[in-house]
Amino acid sequence: xxxxxxxxxxxxxxxxxxxxADARAIEQAFAELDARFSLYREDSExxxxxxxxxxxPAASPQVRTAxxxxxxxxxxxxxxxxPHRPDGVIDxxxxxxxxxxxxxxxxxxxxxxxxxxxxxxxxxLTRTGHERDPWVIGVTDPSDRQQLLTQxxxxxxFPAFATSGxxxxxxxxxxxxxxxxxxxxxVAGPDIVTVDVLATAILAGGPATLERALQRWPLxxxxxxxxxxxxxxxxxxxxxx
Amino acid sequence: MSTRSKAAILITxxxxxxxxxQIGTHNGQLVTPEGEESTGGNxxxxxxxxPGSTATTTGNASATTTGSSAPTSGxxxxxxxxxxxxxxxxxxxxxFTGSTVSTQYxxxxxxxxxxxxxxxxxxxxxxxxxxxxxxxxxxxxxILKSEVLAANSANISTVSGATFTSRAYITSLQSAIDTSxx
Numbered sequence: 260x261x262x263x264x265x266x267x268x269x270x271x272x273x274x275x276x277x278x279x280a281d282a283r284a285i286e287q288a289f290a291e292l293d294a295r296f297s298l299y300r301e302d303s304e305x306x307x308x309x310x311x312x313x314x315x316p317a318a319s320p321q322v323r324t325a326x327x328x329x330x331x332x333x334x335x336x337x338x339x340x341x342p343h344r345p346d347g348v349i350d351x352x353x354x355x356x357x358x359x360x361x362x363x364x365x366x367x368x369x370x371x372x373x374x375x376x377x378x379x380x381x382x383x384l385t386r387t388g389h390e391r392d393p394w395v396i397g398v399t400d401p402s403d404r405q406q407l408l409t410q411x412x413x414x415x416x417f418p419a420f421a422t423s424g425x426x427x428x429x430x431x432x433x434x435x436x437x438x439x440x441x442x443x444x445x446v447a448g449p450d451i452v453t454v455d456v457l458a459t460a461i462l463a464g465g466p467a468t469l470e471r472a473l474q475r476w477p478l479x480x481x482x483x484x485x486x487x488x489x490x491x492x493x494x495x496x497x498x499x500x
Numbered sequence: 501m502s503t504r505s506k507a508a509i510l511i512t513x514x515x516x517x518x519x520x521x522q523i524g525t526h527n528g529q530l531v532t533p534e535g536e537e538s539t540g541g542n543x544x545x546x547x548x549x550x551p552g553s554t555a556t557t558t559g560n561a562s563a564t565t566t567g568s569s570a571p572t573s574g575x576x577x578x579x580x581x582x583x584x585x586x587x588x589x590x591x592x593x594x595x596f597t598g599s600t601v602s603t604q605y606x607x608x609x610x611x612x613x614x615x616x617x618x619x620x621x622x623x624x625x626x627x628x629x630x631x632x633x634x635x636x637x638x639x640x641x642x643i644l645k646s647e648v649l650a651a652n653s654a655n656i657s658t659v660s661g662a663t664f665t666s667r668a669y670i671t672s673l674q675s676a677i678d679t680s681x682x
Contacts, residue, residue: 261678270669272678274658378674380663392657399661399673407673410656424662445660 267293267356269380273363276372276388285363285377292362295321296355298348309348322351329354332456337471339464340456357421357455360384364451376413382421384451385413396420401443401483409481409495411447417479417494419451423458438465440484446472447479447494454478466490591617 262273262282266289273282297303304322307313315326329342329351344350356379363377364384374388385394394413400406401424411420424443444461448454453476461469461482469490472478479494489495592614659674669675 260680263678265666265669268665269663270666270672270674272658272674274678376658378658378660380669381660381674382663383658383660395655395657397656397659397673399659401662404661404664404668405671405673407656407659420660422660422662443662 264289266290267297267352267359267379268299271363271380272378273375274378274394275375275386277367277375278370278372281366281370281372284366288362288366289359289379292355292359295319296325296351298350298352305349305351315349325351325354325358328358328452332452332460335475336456336460336464336468339460339468353456353459354452356380356382357452360451382451382455383413383419385418385420387413387415387418396447398422398445398481408483408489411445411479411494413447416449416477417447419449419454420445420447421451421454421458422446423455423462425462438463438467440465441469441482441490442485443483444469445481448476593617 262277262279264271264282264286266286271285271289273285293303294300295304298305298309300306304313304319308315308318308322315323318326326342326349329340332354333341333343340353342349342351342353360377360379360382361384363379364375364386367375367377367386372386374386374391376383376385376394383394383396387393396411396413397407398409398411400408411417413420422443422445441462444458446454446458446461448457457472457476457478461472461480469480469482473480473492479492480490481492481495482490484490593616594614596614656673657677659672659677664672664674
């Protein structure tokens with residue numbers, strides 16, 4: 260059995276060489292981040308920010324760092340990804356889960372584990388050990404999550420994988436303009452924050468954002484369209500090979 | 501799990517592109533996507549786009565089927581079209597832009613200008629390909645219409661989809677994998 264715990268409204272699975280101590284440390288890290296950043300908790304720092312009980316310059320270094328990260332990605336994606344909700348509230352959910360996954364990976368690396376897989380609600384970071392079986396990621400059908408649409412084999416170059424969909428909980432997807440071409444976007448790439456942000460950005464920004472993303476970052480992408488087509492990069496042309 | 505066909509149908513407008521390159525003549529010059537007009541040939545050349553070409557458009561077509569008429573007595577005359585294309589016939593005029601499609605050279609948008617049914621100008625805008633063209637070609641986008649995606653559920657070790665709630669997790673594929681310890 261894999262280690263499983265719940266945080267940030269979803270389930271986190273830890274597979275591979277994960278000691279009980281590391282699993283507890285990872286669960287603790289998620290809990291701390293959730294307590295600070297969750298807009299679903301009245302007493303979180305982000306909720307206090309939303310109520311203007313405190314202002315951003317007076318927020319904790321952790322919040323300010325996360326905000327800078329989100330602002331950086333807002334710039335990189337030309338606004339397709341943004342921490343600013345239409346009502347003016349700062350929502351950092353788009354980066355916080357990825358940050359937590361990265362922390363989990365750091366904990367495992369620090370312990371010397373060379374083969375692991377952290378899956379937080381479908382956002383995945385992997386490390387593949389020498390001569391170990393590679394992590395094969397199944398991608399669910401956006402219209403039927405019990406069915407697999409395709410698969411992707413994680414690697415050293417593509418250890419991270421994230422999916423954004425329109426029926427998502429807690430990920431506020433604000434459409435950029437009127438683009439609703441894609442209903443689900445999965446991105447494989449070099450790190451979890453990048454793929455998590457870009458999956459969200461491409462979902463919001465559509466094909467133009469996808470083109471720009473492919474020009475700027477090494478990625479593999481599968482995007483499901485509203486009309487039943489799939490826009491894919493080469494890795495998905497024969498993924499089960 | 502449903503089986504999926506292996507046959508991939510890639511949507512490109514390769515047919516349109518090929519037709520465009522072959523028909524795109526003006527005054528015997530071959531209109532190329534680099535924006536340079538090369539002389540020689542009668543426009544039957546195929547694609548001349550090459551990796552590394554930058555986005556550009558060609559100049560305006562100057563062929564017209566109606567020109568200033570020399571004043572003569574009795575009626576007007578029109579200057580004949582200055583192209584080597586078949587004689588002007590009554591046909592469609594206008595500028596038509598195709599949708600952006602992926603080619604081996606990168607995303608391409610083709611715009612064709614028709615004048616009375618004759619293609620008088622062809623321009624192609626290719627998104628800039630930098631020195632990482634190799635990488636970009638590998639990442640070229642294919643648009644799959646038929647069900648070509650495949651997954652071998654026996655090999656799957658973890659599952660990705662839109663974020664599920666803790667409640668939805670219970671009935672998820674991921675949950676099944678976690679309990680089986682695969």
